[in-house]
Amino acid sequence: MKITVLGSGTSQGVPVIACECDVCSSEDVLDKRLRSSILVESNGTALVVDAGPDFRQQMLRANVKSLDAILITHTHKDHIAGLDDVRSFNYITKSAMKVFACAADQKEIKQEFAYAFEANPYPGVPKIDLIDLNLNPFYIGSIKVVPFEVMHMSLRVFGFRFGDFAYITDANYISEHSMKVLNGTKVLVIDALRKKMHPSHFTLDEAVDVVRKIGVETAYFTHVSHLMGRTVDVQPLLPHGMRLAYDGLVIEM
Ligand SMILES: [Zn+2]
Numbered sequence: 001m002k003i004t005v006l007g008s009g010t011s012q013g014v015p016v017i018a019c020e021c022d023v024c025s026s027e028d029v030l031d032k033r034l035r036s037s038i039l040v041e042s043n044g045t046a047l048v049v050d051a052g053p054d055f056r057q058q059m060l061r062a063n064v065k066s067l068d069a070i071l072i073t074h075t076h077k078d079h080i081a082g083l084d085d086v087r088s089f090n091y092i093t094k095s096a097m098k099v100f101a102c103a104a105d106q107k108e109i110k111q112e113f114a115y116a117f118e119a120n121p122y123p124g125v126p127k128i129d130l131i132d133l134n135l136n137p138f139y140i141g142s143i144k145v146v147p148f149e150v151m152h153m154s155l156r157v158f159g160f161r162f163g164d165f166a167y168i169t170d171a172n173y174i175s176e177h178s179m180k181v182l183n184g185t186k187v188l189v190i191d192a193l194r195k196k197m198h199p200s201h202f203t204l205d206e207a208v209d210v211v212r213k214i215g216v217e218t219a220y221f222t223h224v225s226h227l228m229g230r231t232v233d234v235q236p237l238l239p240h241g242m243r244l245a246y247d248g249l250v251i252e253m
């Protein structure tokens with residue numbers, strides 16, 4: 001299985017328009033973060049987790065020619081705004097894109113992209129096949145998907161385990177039950193927004209604590225804001241086995 005971090009940033013650090021901080025003005029590619037998403041590929045099957053505003057650019061940049069499904073963690077705009085661009089895949093495959101989302105998220109997607117769900121839609125609208133997502137594990141092609149819940153302040157967000165790899169974005173609390181699902185994970189990509197407290201995201205210190213509690217060998221921090229600081233400055237502060245994720249990071253499992 002191959003995992004590619006398509007984006008490791010947040011809407012707060014895109015870089016920010018007209019921001020002259022040392023991250024937003026950095027020439028270092030490690031500081032240039034699109035909105036958070038991953039691509040998971042195995043034996044000819046490819047899926048992405050979330051399709052934010054940078055989805056199209058990420059598909060082009062990673063040269064993704066076929067995509068079997070999109071898993072939705074939650075419906076904040078930095079995670080679903082790019083769903084309109086599935087039309088390119090619709091055009092190639094002549095079929096709808098499978099989008100896995102929980103019932104509440106499906107309702108929001110139907111409101112947000114109402115034109116795609118009309119009885120007689122305008123020609124060329126994105127074709128989205130919404131499929132129920134709950135806590136039951138399932139397969140997309142050869143990839144086993146194990147969903148689990150994390151909390152993003154008061155909002156339930158889905159995390160996903162794929163074999164010995166797990167992905168958690170947008171969270172500041174993980175229940176004991178979900179920690180059990182994560183037990184035995186070897187590589188983790190997890191939300192760490194910035195160093196300062198935030199009401200709905202793990203800080204860097206909180207994320208380090210979670211990584212230690214789960215006991216993974218290797219962890220990468222994602223959904224990183226420009227307020228985190230430059231990668232070159234933050235990386236030396238991190239414990240052994242932990243790194244800031246970056247766009248284009250490839251993890252082979
Ligand atoms: Zn969010």
Ligand SMILES: [Zn+2]
Pocket residue numbers: 010076078079170223
């Ligand atoms: Zn987010």
